[in-house]
Amino acid sequence: MEGNVFDSQQEEKDTIDSFQGEKRKIIQPSSLQDPKLEKLKEVLVDWINSSLKHEHIVVQHLEEDIFDGLVIHHLLVRLAGVQLPVDEIAVTSAAQIHKLEIILEALNKRLELKESTIKWSVKLIHSRDLLATLHLLVAMVKCFQPDLDLPSNVTVEVVLVEVSRSGIKSDVQIEFLTKESDSIDSLSSSNREHPIDQLLQLDPHKVHTVKKAILHFVNQNLSSLGLQVIDLEKQFADGVILLLLIGQLEGFFLPICNFHLTPVSHTEMLHNVTLALDLLNDLELEVSNVDPQDIISQDASATLRVLYGLFKRHKAK
Numbered sequence: 001m002e003g004n005v006f007d008s009q010q011e012e013k014d015t016i017d018s019f020q021g022e023k024r025k026i027i028q029p030s031s032l033q034d035p036k037l038e039k040l041k042e043v044l045v046d047w048i049n050s051s052l053k054h055e056h057i058v059v060q061h062l063e064e065d066i067f068d069g070l071v072i073h074h075l076l077v078r079l080a081g082v083q084l085p086v087d088e089i090a091v092t093s094a095a096q097i098h099k100l101e102i103i104l105e106a107l108n109k110r111l112e113l114k115e116s117t118i119k120w121s122v123k124l125i126h127s128r129d130l131l132a133t134l135h136l137l138v139a140m141v142k143c144f145q146p147d148l149d150l151p152s153n154v155t156v157e158v159v160l161v162e163v164s165r166s167g168i169k170s171d172v173q174i175e176f177l178t179k180e181s182d183s184i185d186s187l188s189s190s191n192r193e194h195p196i197d198q199l200l201q202l203d204p205h206k207v208h209t210v211k212k213a214i215l216h217f218v219n220q221n222l223s224s225l226g227l228q229v230i231d232l233e234k235q236f237a238d239g240v241i242l243l244l245l246i247g248q249l250e251g252f253f254l255p256i257c258n259f260h261l262t263p264v265s266h267t268e269m270l271h272n273v274t275l276a277l278d279l280l281n282d283l284e285l286e287v288s289n290v291d292p293q294d295i296i297s298q299d300a301s302a303t304l305r306v307l308y309g310l311f312k313r314h315k316a317k
Contacts, residue, residue, distance in 0.1 A: 023162045024124075025175065027131055031156040039151045040177060044137045047148055051078055062137070063128040069099040072107065072125075072136075079144040080110055097126055107136075111143050131158065134177050154178045157209060174210050214307050217314070221248045232307065233298040238263045239272025242295075242306070246279055249314055269296050277306070285309045 031037060041062055048059045052074050059065040066072065068090055076082040084106055090096040100122045108118060124132035141148050154177040162169040211232060218229050222245060229235045236242050240261060247254045259275055260268040273292040294302035 023160060024129075025131055025158040025160050025173070027175075028157040028159060028172075031158075034154075034156065036151050036154045037156060037177070040134070040138075040154045043148070043150055044134070044141070047141060047145070048075065048137075051075060051145075062133050063130050066133050066137075067126050067128045068096045069103045069125075072140075073099075073103050075140060075144075076103065076107060076110070079140075082106055082110060093126075097122060100126055107140070111139055113139065131156070131175065138177060150178050152178055171213065171216070172209050173213055211304070214304065214311055217311050218245060218307065221245060221314075224248070233300050233303050236303050236307070237296050237298050238269045239274075239276050239295070242276045243272060243279075245310065246276060249310060250283065266296065280306065280309070283313075285313055 044062065045059050048071060049057075052059075052071070055074055055078070057071060057074055059071060069086070070089065073084060073086060076084070084102055086099045086102050087095065090099045104120070104122055104125070108115075119135040120129075120132035125136065138150065141150060156175050156177065158173050158175045160171045160173055215229060215232060218232070219227075222229065222241070225244060225248070227241065227244065229241060239259070240263065243254055243259055259272050263269045263272055270292055273295045277290060277292060277295075290302050290305055295306070
C-alpha cells in the first residue's frame, strides 16, 4: 500500500516537473463526456481508418494510436503524397520523438499555418495529449479532405496550467475544436455568425466560464487604475470604462476633455461609446457591426463582442 502511494506521488511530481516553464491546456473531465466531442472523435477515427484501409492500419483510440507518428506519416503519404525518410516502426521513446519531429515539420509546412496558430507540438502529441491530437487531426481534415462533414461548434472546457518555480497558475477557458459548418464557412464574412453569438448558444455553465475569463482579463488590465468590473453589461454601458480599458491596452492617454467622465444623459453615453468604437475601428479591430445603442442598452452579445475582440487582440500580442 505504501509503495503504491509513493509511486503515485512520484508520478504526480514527475508530471508537474515536466510542465516547468510552459503553459499547457488540460480538458476538464466533464467535457470528456460531451456527446459532441465523442461524435468528433468517432468521425476522426472513421476517417483515419477509411483513409488507411489499404495499409491495413486500424485506429481505435486517438490518444494511444497517434502518439508515435506512424499513423500521421501514413496519412501524409496517402493524402498528400509526402514521403519522408523515417523508420516504419519506432520502438524507443527517443526514436518516436525524432520521427515525430520530422513528420510534424513536414506536415506544418504542408498545412501552411502560421506558427502562432499551431496548437500542437512534438512533446504534446508524444505525451498523448488529446486536445493537441484533436487539433492536429481536424487541421489535416480541413486541408486534405475539406468535404468531410465534421460536427460543428465542438467546444471543450479546458484548464490552462502554467507551472513555474514560484507555483502553479491555472485558468479555465473554452476551446473551440470545430467552428461553423462548411456551408456557413462558404458564406461571406458579413453573414457569418460571430464567435460570441456561438458561445451564447452553449450550455449556461460554458457561457459563464467565458464571461469569467473576459472579466478576469478586464480587471487585470484595469487594476492599475483602481477600477474593478463586476457586471460586464451594466458597467460598460456608458462607455467610460471601455475607453479607459482601450487606453490601458493600447498604451495611449485619452484626454478627459474628449469624453464625458461622468455621463448623466443618453447623449453623453452615446458620445463615449461611439468614440470607443471609432478608436477600435482605427486600430483595425472589427466592430463595425456593433451598434453603440446596443452597448448602452446593456445588450450582452454586443458588449461581449467588443470585449472578446480586445481579449483576442491582447492575447495575440
